[in-house]
Amino acid sequence: MARYTGPKTKIARKFGEAIFGEDKSFEKRNYPPGQHGNNRRRGKKSEYAIQLAEKQKAKYTYGILERQFRGLFKKATAATGITGEVLLQLCESRLDNVVYRMGISPSRPGARQLVSHRHITVNGELVNIPSYQLKAGDVVGVREKSKSLDAIQSSLSNNSTVYEWITWNNEKKEGTYVSVPGRVQIPENINEQFIVELYSK
Known part of the structure; x- marks a missing residue:
């Protein structure tokens, strides 16, 4: 790749x-x-x-x-x-970027790796394509077997950034790509x- x-x-x-x-x-x-x-x-x-x-x-x-x-x-x-x-x-709608924005990984290369190594699901289905384009309403989650990974746990516990166009449920380890961000929402x-x-x- x-x-x-x-x-x-x-x-x-x-x-x-x-x-x-x-x-x-x-x-x-x-x-x-x-x-x-x-x-x-x-x-x-x-x-x-x-x-x-x-x-x-x-x-x-x-x-x-x-x-x-x-x-x-x-x-x-x-x-x-x-x-x-x-x-x-x-660019923001790419799966690897949303995984990074949700705080599942502290960096985009790390998020890309998580996706490629089959740790991430979209609407309950495993997706291993970092460039996968998400649509509003898509639910991005951590695969059940991967929820206990130290790298993911550590990243989530250190993440404090909140984006209006993304929601995150820490208990379920999944979030929703609520809407396409407006330009002012892209930092x-x-x-x-x-x-x-x-x-x-």
């Missing part, structure tokens, strides 16, 4: 924010990577460079490779609504308009 497995702190430093979640190495060196770090003279970025960086940031944030991301953009273009907003909503610092402009060239 294709996914990015390279150095994460380096990528986070490139974008100037911890896009992969909490990162102690990034906190120590939150300036761009490279031999001269902060002292390097950086010329004004071109419009294309800014748009490309925004697309790369979105891809790394959600753990999606180019081909899949382009496919999501095509879907977003064909759908009704603002293309950039729909694109982010499609990611991504300028989706730049991505739309890049792909529209």
